[in-house]
Amino acid sequence: MAVLVIDLHFPDAGSLKSKRKELSSIKTQLRGRLGVAVSETGYQDLWQRALISAVTVSGDHSRAEQTLQLVEREAASILGGLLVGTTVEWLE
Numbered sequence: 001m002a003v004l005v006i007d008l009h010f011p012d013a014g015s016l017k018s019k020r021k022e023l024s025s026i027k028t029q030l031r032g033r034l035g036v037a038v039s040e041t042g043y044q045d046l047w048q049r050a051l052i053s054a055v056t057v058s059g060d061h062s063r064a065e066q067t068l069q070l071v072e073r074e075a076a077s078i079l080g081g082l083l084v085g086t087t088v089e090w091l092e
Contacts, residue, residue, distance in 0.1 A: 001057045001091040002064040004071050007084040008050040019047055029078055034071050
């Protein structure tokens with residue numbers, strides 16, 4: 001199992017509600033296009049920051065790595081300057 005953690009910054013968000021509206025759209029797009037599980041995993045109480053995690057499960061390490069690379073590219077395409085950074089965590 002592999003987890004891609006995506007760090008986001010929403011400079012124009014003026015409330016948790018506006019941040020969550022944007023997050024909902026992002027999570028739906030990643031789920032729908034790439035078939036990964038996506039959830040908000042950090043900074044839930046901050047208006048302008050968010051961590052989301054995309055998870056893939058595969059018996060093939062290289063397949064999981066390819067999937068997360070696709071997720072990272074898609075996230076960068078969707079988010080543009082909102083994307084602060086990403087990290088990958090392997091759970092064995």
